[in-house]
Structures are given as C-alpha cells and as structure tokens.
Amino acid sequence: MLKERYKEAYNQIQKAKNILLVTHNRPDGDALASTGAVAEYLTNIKKNWSAFCLDKPPYQFNFLAHVEKIIYDRNEINFNTFDLIIALDCGSLSRTNLVEEIKNRTEKQIFIEFDHHPKIDDYSNIEIRNPQSSSAAEVLYHFFKINKIKINKEIANCILTGILTDTGNFLFPSTTDQTIKIASEMMIDGAKFPMIIENTWRNKSVDAMKIWGTAINNLKINQKYNFAYSILTKDDIKNQKVTEEELEGIPEFLSNLYGVAGLVLLREQKDGKIKGSLRTSHPDIDVSKIAKNLGGGGHKKASGFTIKGKLKKLKTGWEVI
Numbered sequence: 628m629l630k631e632r633y634k635e636a637y638n639q640i641q642k643a644k645n646i647l648l649v650t651h652n653r654p655d656g657d658a659l660a661s662t663g664a665v666a667e668y669l670t671n672i673k674k675n676w677s678a679f680c681l682d683k684p685p686y687q688f689n690f691l692a693h694v695e696k697i698i699y700d701r702n703e704i705n706f707n708t709f710d711l712i713i714a715l716d717c718g719s720l721s722r723t724n725l726v727e728e729i730k731n732r733t734e735k736q737i738f739i740e741f742d743h744h745p746k747i748d749d750y751s752n753i754e755i756r757n758p759q760s761s762s763a764a765e766v767l768y769h770f771f772k773i774n775k776i777k778i779n780k781e782i783a784n785c786i787l788t789g790i791l792t793d794t795g796n797f798l799f800p801s802t803t804d805q806t807i808k809i810a811s812e813m814m815i816d817g818a819k820f821p822m823i824i825e826n827t828w829r830n831k832s833v834d835a836m837k838i839w840g841t842a843i844n845n846l847k848i849n850q851k852y853n854f855a856y857s858i859l860t861k862d863d864i865k866n867q868k869v870t871e872e873e874l875e876g877i878p879e880f881l882s883n884l885y886g887v888a889g890l891v892l893l894r895e896q897k898d899g900k901i902k903g904s905l906r907t908s909h910p911d912i913d914v915s916k917i918a919k920n921l922g923g924g925g926h927k928k929a930s931g932f933t934i935k936g937k938l939k940k941l942k943t944g945w946e947v948i
Contacts, residue, residue, distance in 0.1 A: 629755065629757065629769070630773055632753055632754070632755050633755060633769060633770050633773040633774060634773065634774065635753050636739050636741075636753050636755060636770065637770070637774040637776075639711060639737050639739065639752075639753065640669070640672075640674070640711065640713075641672075643674065643710050643711035643737070644675065644710055645675050645676075645708055645709050645710055645711070646669060646674055646675065646676040646677075646709060646710075646711045646712075646713065647676070647677050647678070647679060647704070647706070647709040647711070647712045647713070648662050648665055648666060648669075648676060648677070648678040648679070648713050648715060649678070649679050649680070649712060649713070649714050649715070649717070649723045649725055650662050650678075650680050650714070650715045650716055650717060650723070651680070651681075651716060651717045651718060651719075651722035651723060652680065652681035652682050652722045652723070652724065653681075653682050653871050654680050654682065654684055654685075654688075655716075655792060655793070655875060656688060656788055656789060656791070656792025656793065656827055657716050657762045657763050657764055657788075657789040657790075657792055657793040658680070658715065658716040658717075658763070659680075659684050659688045659691055659694055659697075659788075660688075660691055660764050660785040660786065660788040660789035660792070661715040661716050661741065661762075661763040661764050661767055661785070661789055662678055662680075662693070662694075662697065662715050663691040663692040663693050663694055663781070663785040664692070664764065664767050664781075664782045664785035664786055664789075665713060665715065665741075665767065666678055666692065666693035666696070667692045667693060667779070667781045667782050667785065668771070668776060668782065670693070671777075671779070677698060677704070677709075678693070678696060678697045678698065679697070679698050679699070679701075679704050679723075679725070680697050680698075680699050681699065681701075681722070681723065681724040682699055682871075683699045684697055684699075685870045685871065686870070687826050687827060687830050687870070688788075688826070688827075690784075690822065690823075690826050691784065691785055691788060692781040692782075692784070692785060701724060706725065706728040706732075707733075709736065710735060710736055710737065711736070711737050711738075711739070712725075712729065712732070712736060712737070712738045712739070713738075713739045713740075713741065714729075714738070714739070714740045714741070714742070714751075715741050715742070715763055715767075716741070716742060716743070716744075716762075716763035716789075717740065717742060717744075718742065718744040718747060718924060718925070719747045719748060719924060720747075720748045720750060729750050730750055737752045737753070738750060738751045738752050738753075739751060739752065739753045739754075739755065740753070740754050740755060740756060741755050741756075741763055741766050741767055741770065742755070742756045742763055742766065743756070743757055743758055743759075743760040743761070743762055743763050743765065743766055743793075744756075744758065744924065744925065744926065745758050745915065745924065745925075745926070747924055755770070758926065759803075760801075760806075761790055761793055761794050761799075761801040761802055761803065761806045762789045762790050762792075762793035762794065762801075763789060763793075764785065764786045764787075764788070764789020764790050764793070765786070765789070765790055765805075765806060765809060767786065767789075768786050768809050768813075778813070778816050779816075779817070780816065780817030780818070782816075783813040783814075783816035783817050783818040784813075784817070784818045784819060784823070786809070786813050786818070787810055787813040787814065787818035787820065787823060788818075788823050788827065790806060790809065790810050790813075791810070791823055791824070791827065792827050794806065795876070795879045796824070796828065797810075798879070799879070799928065799929065800908060800928045801926065801928070801929075828876075830873070831873055832868070832869065832873065834867035834868050834869050835867070835869045835870075835873035835874070837867060838859065838863065838864060838867055838869060838873075838874065838877075839877055839880070841859065841863050842857045842859055842877050842881060842892065843857075843881070845857045845858050845859070846881060846884070847944070848887060852888065853886075853887055853888045854887060854888050854889050854890070854891065855881065855884050855887045855889070855890040855891075856890065856891045856892070856893070856945075857877075857881055857890075857891075857892050857893075858892075858893050858894075858938055858945055859874075859877075859892070859893070859894040859895065860895050860938055861895040861896075861897065861937075864894075864895075874894070877892060877904075878890065878892045878904035878905075878906050878929075879906065879929075881906075882906035882907070882908065888907065888909050888912055889905065889906060889907030889909060889912055889914055890905070890906045890907070891903055891904065891905050891906075891917075892904045893938060893945070893947075895937060895938055896933075899935060899936075899937065900933050900934065900935055900936070901933070901934050901935075901936055901937070901938065901947060902931065902932075902933050903918070903921065903923070903931060903932045903933070903934070904929075904930075904931050905917055905918055905925070905929070905930045905931065905932075906928065906929055907927075907928055908928065912927075913927040914927065914928065914929070914930045915927050915930040917930070917932075918930035918931055918932045921934055922934065934947065936948055
C-alpha cells in the first residue's frame with residue numbers, strides 16, 4: 628500500500644506547477660531536514676516551490692539545504708497559488724497554522740503528507756504515514772528509493788540529520804536495524820556525520836547548560852507511580868538567552884534515569900501555556916495515551932502535549948492552576 632502511495636505522490640509532484648512545503652511550528656531537526664530534502668529534490672527537477680513554517684528555524688540548522696529560504700511570515704504566503712501542498716513531519720495539522728486553508732482548499736489543490744506520527748487528522752489526498760519509522764526523514768528515504776530518485780550529498784545530509792535528531796543519535800527505542808542501515812548508506816552518499824553532530828548536539832550555550840542543570844536539580848520521583856518528573860518555570864528561563872532547540876533535548880537526557888517507569892517534563896511558556904514532554908523506555912507503557920488525554924499526541928515512547936495554565940509550587944509538589 629505504501630509503495631503505491633509513494634509512486635502516486637511522485638506522479639503528483641511531476642504534474643505540479645507550484646508546490647508549497649509546510650512543516651510544524653517550533654521546527655526540530657527532523658522537520659527542517661525533511662523540508663530541506665524535498666526542497667533539494669524539487670530544485671533538482673526545476674520545480675517552482677516555496678516552504679512555510681510558523682516559526683523561524685533555529686540557527687543551529689542553517690547548515691541544512693534550503694533552510695534559509697523557509698518563509699515564516701504568514702502574510703508572504705498566497706495559499707491559492709499552489710496546486711500541490713506537501714506536509715512534512717507535522718503530526719497534527721494544527722501545528723502548521725494552515726488548517727483552514729488545507730480544509731477549504733479547492734479540488735485542484737492536492738495535499739500530500741509524509742509523516743511518522745500516529746494519525747490524527749484526515750485531510751490529505753495522499754497520506755504516506757509510517758509510525759514504525761524513526762523519523763519523517765526515514766519515510767522520505769523510501770520515497771526517494773522507490774521512485775529511483777538520486778540521493779545527492781545535500782539530500783543525504785538532510786536524511787541523516789532527521790534520523791539523528793529524532794533518535795537521539797540512535798539512543799531512542801525508535802531506532803531499528805533499518806534505521807542504522809539507512810544512516811550508513813547516507814554517509815556513503817556524502818552525509819557529514821561529524822558536522823551534523825557538531826551543529827545538533829555539541830551546540831549548547833552556557834545559559835542553556837544552566838537550564839539543563841536546573842531541570843536535573845528539579846528532578847523528583849513520584850514513588851506511588853514510580854514516575855519521574857521535573858519542572859522548568861518561566862522564572863527558571865527568563866534571564867537566560869536560549870533557543871527552543873537548546874531546550875529540546877532535556878526530556879531525552881532526563882529519561883536516562885534508571886529504574887523508573889517513565890518521565891514527564893513540564894515547562895512554562897511565555898504565552899500562558901505549559902508544555903509537557905513524556906518519555907519512557909518501559910516495554911509495557913504507552914505515554915501517548917496520557918498525551919492524547921491532555922490534547923496532545925505522539926509515539927508510545929515519546930509524546931507531548933500543551934495545556935493552558937501555570938505552575939504553582941506546593942509543600943507536596945506542584946500544581947497546575
């Protein structure tokens with residue numbers, strides 16, 4: 628079934644005259660790498676394309692192909708001019724800020740999804756989704772291979788970046804034998820592993836390291852459920868000059884804690900909301916169920932949610948108010 632959809636997506640791209648690539652807000656490495664890989668392919672076949680993301684990409688990913696061309700001002704996008712829209716690594720379409728445009732598009736506007744998150748929305752004409760894949764970049768690898776598209780150095784670099792950032796450099800349970808084989812092939816094709824690591828992992832500022840230290844210091848275990856938790860308030864962050872990307876790896880790092888069933892990191896944000904990140908390596912626990920009950924989603928071992936409120940410290944712990 629997926630093979631047929633890969634070919635159908637290829638045919639739609641060949642027919643399209645004006646293509647829009649979209650990815651989720653607060654883009655991570657997989658989102659930007661997947662966008663860069665498709666943008667490089669479209670450039671090579673001389674297609675007219677634009678790319679949109681609600682938020683400006685973190686500077687750490689400037690090394691990826693075409694990231695500097697991503698538009699993050701909604702007013703610069705005329706949605707009606709595109710005959711093909713491709714969503715990459717989006718999970719929920721609400722994170723694109725284009726839900727109404729996608730829902731109300733004309734019959735002539737084709738919508739394709741490449742994703743590895745469990746299904747939430749159902750707006751696409753062609754849905755290419757594989758929750759067993761480590762990343763959207765890994766899903767795209769098969770698109771290129773099945774359609775016999777040459778993977779040049781730029782595309783290889785993007786695919787490897789997406790895999791590395793979404794697997795925590797092969798540490799997360801989403802890493803499979805196939806993931807490792809694809810990563811190895813990408814390095815043979817010219818991907819620069821040391822450069823990717825330098826930009827995506829060894830990139831923490833002093834301020835970021837201080838916040839990581841605060842998250843570790845705040846780490847506690849709920850003995851009743853054997854579930855670890857940590858808190859980062861606005862006050863913990865407000866005087867530190869850090870990017871979202873510098874904070875993204877904290878849940879994964881804390882989840883290295885031995886012997887617990889799982890972990891949640893709650894982080895206050897400037898807009899009056901709380902971002903929750905859930906992680907587990909326990910074979911019998913599915914944290915996505917917790918995330919979904921709170922309006923979020925994700926994978927069994929790594930999920931997230933956002934709720935309105937702020938954190939209040941009590942004698943016995945923390946409360947969301």
